[in-house]
Amino acid sequence: MKTADTFCIYSLVLVLLFSIYDLDAQENPVFNTIQGQLATYANLTPPEKVYVQTDKDCYTSGETIWFKAYVLNGITHWESDKSRVVYVELLNSKDSIIAQRKLYANSGWAAGDITVPQDVKEGPHVLRAYTKYMLNDSELVLFQKKITIWSQQLNSNDIPEKKFEKDERGEETSKNQIALLNTTKPIVQFFPEGGNLVAGLTNVMGLKITDAAGTGIALQGKIVNEDGTQIVPFRSFEFGLASTYFEVKPDTDYYAQIEINGVTEKYPVPRPLSKGYVLQVSNYGEYVVVRVSTNINNGLKGTLLLGHLRGQLIFKRFEKNSNEDTYVIKILTSKLDDGVAHFTLFDPNGEPVSERLSFIENPKNNVNFSVKSDRPKYGFREQVALALAVQDTKGASLGGHFSMSVVTQNSLEKETSTIKSWLLLNSDIGGMVENPNYFFVDDSRARDYVLDMLMLTHGWRRFIWKSFIAEGVSKELAFQPERGIMISGSTTAFNNRYRPTKAITNLNILAGDVYQEKKPTNAQGRFSFGPFFFKDSVEAIVNAERAVKSKRAADQVSIYLDSPYPVVQVKNPLKRQIDKATSTYAKPYLKETYRKKLNDFKYDPKVTKLKEVVVKAKIKTRKELINDELSSRTLYGEARNRILLDSIPSAQTGSVLDLLRRIPGVQVFGSFPNQSVLIRGAMNFGGPIGPLYLLDGIPMSSDFIQSLPVPDVLFIDVLQSSEAALYGSRSMGGVIAIYTRTGKNFEETPERYPGIANATIPGFYKTREFYAPNYATPAPKHDKPDYRTTLDWVPDINITEKEKTKLNFYTGDTAGKYMIRIEGITSDGRPVSALHSFRVID
Template structure:
């Protein structure tokens, strides 16, 4: 975790949330990690009852959620489910079995009319001034297309040719003339298709930037003589102002200047041109790649070919461009190449920090632009810059001081226990009290006391502990004369885990080609599971006809025994109480807020629900979802008074699945199913006034990665690991060196050594090395 500007260790937050999310947006697993300096490590064990399909791994801090549209790291994780049969070999499992759960990604190639968008450099074409346009060609599914075309005038004269390459990106330059109309022409299936170009302004400004290796050439033009006098051009890079120039009378209608990159950081720079009145009129993004910031990672070994169960010794050296040693925070993994599409990575720390995070996480394959120094990649990187940007609304908000400087979420330094105290049975009536926190599972009992503010709010912490511990918060009022009245209070504790309101990003999903390329990997994993069963049958469930009939019921079956699912359609989503950390302290509305695309605002007990995608499109007068409790319709007020510990699970029904409820379900249906704690005649009864007990989830402690030593042991069980080694923290010495050793297994094939990390001065590092394991002689 680093500062978004300097890329040095962040001084704000020490708490990171890592989540595994299904394609419906429901969190199926969460880990809360403590970051002491830069890095933290953890693991997520996949539930054996998980459904096959695409999942997203994402990580963020609470402080990042202050952004209206937070940009967080996301990575697509396809999960395959294998059943170990008595008579089935890995080669007999059909590909179609592994396509289940990914059907929505398996659409046929689109052959219709593509979408061609043109993005004028700086924001506008201006008649009479040379201009450049970025272009993006996509099919109906958003996949980039490579094609060639022409810029033509109204008389069908060819003015310029253009071509889109990888990801459908390209650029074309020409000078639009007054009184002439232009369009793009493309031949598709022997037929000419025409596409409009952005309308050129009769007068205005053009901002042009060219990357010239050691410098950036900046050119500003105007259609008016002396039109640049008083204009302001500002360049920003990762929070620093790298350029500022005020136009003067000597500029006439154009000026050009050079910005040398020797002293600049790497990353996306934003240049904005302002009129003399302070109005932003042109913007251009450009990627700065300063060779002075280069790092050189060398990984070596005595040989690149090893036998089975043989010891491997790797040496790693990291230096800068001048050969000086570097240090920082690094990790290493050695994984099989099977199913990897023939590339070393789909995303890495360098492409995320320097490119994708600045552009909102929307780049399909950001690593492509950093794979090598080929001219085509640099050309496409600049085309990518041309198709992004123009964030004029940001400047307008800043200049008008509309940016909210008070964050909703404070940086987390550790585990905080927050909440408020109210009059007993009246959560709307806040009460100033004295609150006491007791933590029971520490080596010593923690007892902390504080006075709440006038709104009854309390805040204890920060604390650091692993696992989960039991806690209570007690409250008393010193004003009343009688002792029983001093504790006539309610204590409401805030939930521990945050909830992202935003949709999942545009993470690339698993396609058929990826699944087909993964067959060798899946065969390896199947073989490993069979071996694990033969040597340790308690840890692996082997299925056959008899065992299938007697298999243990899953959690869903148990919970739904008396409360079946409302519908079985694709638009029914479920959140389970026991899968939400810290749900003991939540309200039922907090639990509802964990459903994808559902927004819950307000504070208990005045929380209300909105489903934006539904309420904005419906024609019915009813503006909220239909609520059901154990199948009985109720209103939102009733749900507001319920606590999460009374709820077993919640279904959200939207789309065509809600049609069975008629107009009442036009804005979605939220169905709550209660457990044994629920009593409709004694809603939200508090047995003990003045005290609440709950469990606090602690920080997750990563398990140690298994590392056999075949010099000291030679087990009979075959070793079919596809990940031979993982070390989340690699320490370099004063010379930038480190030595790593591990043992191969019994699986032959090619492996990748992957290293990623960041130097102490904020330079991202990634590197690869090839190894092979062959059968021993």
């Protein structure tokens, strides 16, 4: 990968180029700001991207997920010079984290592994990866990959099996899903090219047609006017995408008309603007044609058309003295990188009025990754020799970092993403593309057409122009890039967690030799020590005292250490897709893994067969266990009226007080931020009495409670009469006790002491070494049958431009077709993915 020094040189050159703006454009300072902000974004504060390659796409309980995480500059796709820490998490279908890894990314990558728990719940899972620096983005685009996991126990011969039919796209679909397509009214979304339909002009409009589950539907329809007269027909293809064009008449309403099972459905088309701009982009591969038009008199005068690709400026045109209402330009793609190009038209006031995406594919950027095995077929336990070579279109050798897995064909899925589809497509438009690899395995005209419709119906997700221009890119970061393990936290008043206190902190790490470091906090009481590098967990003690020493109890300091893992509040964009996920190869793959597990159990020397013993006991329900854990945080035990936010759908909306409307007898008046609460029966001779508010046991005002972020709340108890007696006369109006999340859900709040906090700080995860047998050397352990589904996993393949790369591994004792999957990034930032197959015969 390119070094940081090389990147800085390129950045300096680009900044100088971008600073020499067109003289005409300099007459509008807003345009100078736009171009300056874009240059700063691309060269000084670029985003980061993370991609993770796994050895397989589906797993069973107890298996190991072997993976490699790439941490890259989001603009150049070179090794990132910012973060050295990457987080990889396995989430179940409810977005609960069931495994986490914190890895040190040296030279832009890190290898890791996750063992799937034996008690995992079968179904769709997500592998998520990110750096802390990526959490600064206003709209989070974190790496996510669908992982299908099957629960498989040795005492069961049940192997999941699904029956499939073919849907209209030729893809495999379960019978339940087909029934959904036939009975549900389709959802139709409209995407006028550039953003709006404009009266009096010829407009292109994209449509996206899906079922209730979000699956694209292939069908035919037509655009009609308010009289029902057909204007133009349309037809949706892959992913339910369609496009059409027609001249929009003033003061006319239009509808999309579709016939489903003999019933005609009509959908209103967005009303056109009476005056506006139209931006149309046509991609012909070797060049892109951009057409700009308006129905405003002299409307193009003073406008700016700007194009960028991942933040790097590729085109600009300033219209200084134009009396025309249309202009057309042609942009050659021969010198452009591959990826999503973003074209924006700004009016004379600097307001973005029209946008369009287009996917650039420059054939000169293609990479030929050659994977050659010495034979196409092998017997059991024979050596496979591989020769790897990477070349550009001119035959010149390329270097880079790559990873390789050798697995049974049944463990791979057709619709998985690759490093190329993620870096060039999905990561820049929000990670919402269903089956993104479809656009990189074929270059037919049909694929090009669907890809352009995809660009037509999606927007740029990395930034929004208005906030980008107003706020800039040099603002203070909430999350700094991590170069190692950081020990951070905050100091507050001991009797009030929500009152920051400036203090002097002292860190003591107890690992071998004692390490000590002293730092003052900032004005908000924040402190941070590091970066550190260690793999074993260490014990740490943090002391703090006010800069001006005091013996008063009111001046004592409390220390709160941050969690070693970030808390990520992001909706899972893959959820809609993975809820329908079913592996086509489930049955044969599960047979392979079951045979291996049975064999491992049989040959495990630590296993002793015991006689059956029956144990009878009453098991507490999950609800009872959760209530016990929650009640351990209160002084009064369990409350009769309790709200647990994790059990309430859409509980993150509204204010904290809005949640109380769910409890009988509690009245909430007004709307945020002017709300009040009364509990039934809470009154004296003077009239109704408001409740006492407690936050983690500390009395708080109603205004403060209203301002509390709902995601911070774990549960709420409402106490009445005898339940509230513990709080004396203050509780005559009842008690509303709110408890916040502290680290993991349902954890007990630790006891605190003034001026000191101790914690066990986890180090970086120590990745296990993948076991690959060497059958050339006899060994007793080779007597055991070899039913591995992953024959080899090599995460650290470094290919140079001068030396040839050769690898070898051994087959096992299972016949069938095997796939060699190699992914990586070249030294100049080009993503590469390659597949090679061979057979093992008995």
